[in-house]
Amino acid sequence: MIREITLQNLNTGDFIREKTGEIRSAVGSGIAINALSGGVDSSVVTMLGHLALGKQLRTVVIENGLMREGEADRVKALFSDLGVEVEVVDARQEFFAALKGITDPEEKREAITQTFYKDVFGKIVRESNAKFLLQGTILTDIDETVAGIKRQHNVFEQLGIDPQSAFGYRILEPLIQLRKEGVRKVGEAVGLPLELFARIPFPGPALAARIIGEVTPDRIETVRRATVIVEKWLRESRAFQYLAILHEDRVTGMRDGKRDFGQQIEIRCWDSLDARTASPTQLPFEILLKMAEEITTQIPGVVSVTYNIASKPPSTIEAV
Ligand code: XMP
Numbered sequence: 001m002i003r004e005i006t007l008q009n010l011n012t013g014d015f016i017r018e019k020t021g022e023i024r025s026a027v028g029s030g031i032a033i034n035a036l037s038g039g040v041d042s043s044v045v046t047m048l049g050h051l052a053l054g055k056q057l058r059t060v061v062i063e064n065g066l067m068r069e070g071e072a073d074r075v076k077a078l079f080s081d082l083g084v085e086v087e088v089v090d091a092r093q094e095f096f097a098a099l100k101g102i103t104d105p106e107e108k109r110e111a112i113t114q115t116f117y118k119d120v121f122g123k124i125v126r127e128s129n130a131k132f133l134l135q136g137t138i139l140t141d142i143d144e145t146v147a148g149i150k151r152q153h154n155v156f157e158q159l160g161i162d163p164q165s166a167f168g169y170r171i172l173e174p175l176i177q178l179r180k181e182g183v184r185k186v187g188e189a190v191g192l193p194l195e196l197f198a199r200i201p202f203p204g205p206a207l208a209a210r211i212i213g214e215v216t217p218d219r220i221e222t223v224r225r226a227t228v229i230v231e232k233w234l235r236e237s238r239a240f241q242y243l244a245i246l247h248e249d250r251v252t253g254m255r256d257g258k259r260d261f262g263q264q265i266e267i268r269c270w271d272s273l274d275a276r277t278a279s280p281t282q283l284p285f286e287i288l289l290k291m292a293e294e295i296t297t298q299i300p301g302v303v304s305v306t307y308n309i310a311s312k313p314p315s316t317i318e319a320v
Contacts, residue, residue, distance in 0.1 A: 004139055005177040012189035019174040020052035026172055027132055033058045033125060034134035035116075036086060037067075038075035039202045041136030041175055044183050047190040048174050049134045050084050058128060059084060062120055064112075065092035066206035066220060069228050078196060091120045099208065099215040103248075105320040106151055108215065112205045113153045117167050125169045133163075137173040138183060140275050150316060153204035179274045200241045201275065201317075209318040213248030222246055222299055226265045229294045239281045240272040244295075245319040253303025262303030265295050269307075270317055278312040 005015070023032070034049050036042045036059050049057045059079070063072045076086045098115040102108050121133060141152040145159065156163050156171065163171045175183055180201060187197030203209040207223050226244035234242040247264040254260055267288070272278035292305035308315065 002139060002142065002176055004179075005182060007179075007181050007185065010178070010182050010185060012186050015186055016048065016051070016190060019048050023049060023052035023134065023172060023174060026170075027053060027056060029056075030132070031056055031058065031128060031130040032132040032134055032172070033060060033121070033128060033130045035121065036061050036075060036079070037202070037204065037206070038071055038078075038196075038199075039136070039204075040180070040183055040187060040197060040199050041138055043075075043136075043192055043196045043199075044187045044190060045134050045136040045174060046079065046084060047082070047187070047192060050082075051190065057134070058087065058130065060087045060089050060124060062116065063088055063090045063092060064095040064116070064120075064206060065217065066095060066112075066208045066215070068202070068207070068231075069224055078193065081193075082191065089120070089124065091115075094119055096215075096217060101214060103213050108208060108320060109151050109153060109205055112208060113151075116153065116204075117163070121169075122167055125167075130169065132170050132172050134172045134174070136175050136183075138175050139177060139179050142176070143276070150318075181274065200239075203318050205320070209320045210243055210245045212246065212319055219246055222263065222302065223265075225299045226295050226302070229291055229298070230267055230269075233287055233291050233294075234269055234283075237269060237281060237283065237287075239269045240275070240278065241317060242267070242269040242281075243318070244268075251304050255303070260301070260303055262301050264304040264306065265299070265302050266306045266308055266319070267291060268317070268319075270312070272312075272317070275317060278315075278317055280307070280309050280311065283307070 036046045046059050061072050072088045079086045094115050098111040137154045142158050144150050145152045145155040184197050208215045210223050211219050223246040230244045245266040250261050253262045269281040270278040271281050295305050
């Protein structure tokens with residue numbers, strides 16, 4: 001049973017001291033690796049690892065081909081400003097090959113998990129002699145996975161999977177007692193810029209969690225472009241999270257006087273405190289219209305845009 005540290009009980013100074021101490025004593029004089037996605041959780045872990053281990057930590061961004069526009073380079077630049085050297089590893093081929101032909105949501109998540117931990121990280125770890133992977137699992141990830149709602153990509157032990165025998169390395173999870181708001185507070189305390197610690201959540205399986213049906217480079221590009229538009233219009237919304245989803249079904253549309261049997265984008269924007277429950281944000285209608293106009297004019301083949309008005313539960317925040 002994991003002991004939750006609530007926001008009220010979180011003393012960031014004590015937390016940082018305790019976690020950096022634990023990381024240092026686990027890793028000793030060895031090497032640890034951490035996977036940085038640029039999300040809040042992995043950014044905070046990177047800073048904790050950096051404070052604890054300095055040069056003994058190797059931070060890598062896996063370019064899985066499923067990230068948002070310009071993400072890998074941006075994250076590298078932001079961390080370079082903080083004095084943390086980040087290496088970008090191109091693994092696009094591996095991920096797209098693993099996702100080819102898969103349409104079932106849980107199979108898709110499993111393919112990403114296996115590619116990430118076994119193939120891509122397994123190789124990096126073997127080549128670097130690292131014994132530890134530091135990662136930013138938080139309590140909400142565990143809750144949903146254990147409840148069988150959604151297999152979050154980063155949960156193993158609680159499912160009876162031993163990373164050491166499955167992948168050949170141990171996983172350290174310094175944020176496991178926290179929820180999102182607590183992570184943000186620690187992020188601010190370790191010196192992350194607002195742009196990083198106040199970021200909206202983004203899932204480990206990245207844009208693949210926002211594609212219904214097969215994940216292909218073309219379909220990723222469509223949802224990526226819709227994401228740029230949605231994030232631009234909703235940045236000031238103060239919502240907990242906002243995203244674009246690409247549907248599998250096509251609908252009849254028209255373009256230049258001709259029939260266009262096109263694709264559908266769904267916009268979701270959530271009010272939530274900790275992602276466990278959420279309700280759709282009551283966005284101004286003009287903003288919805290602006291997003292729809294931009295999406296249908298700028299993204300080839302998209303003829304329909306909808307806004308999700310269901311709450312979680314029974315919905316979930318992502319679509320996959
Ligand atoms: P759902 O879709 O389950 O998402 O309502 C709850 C929160 O978790 C994020 N999410 C994930 N985060 N790995 C993660 O690290 C995952 O596999 C994953 N799936 C969903 C989601 O964006 C939301 O904030």
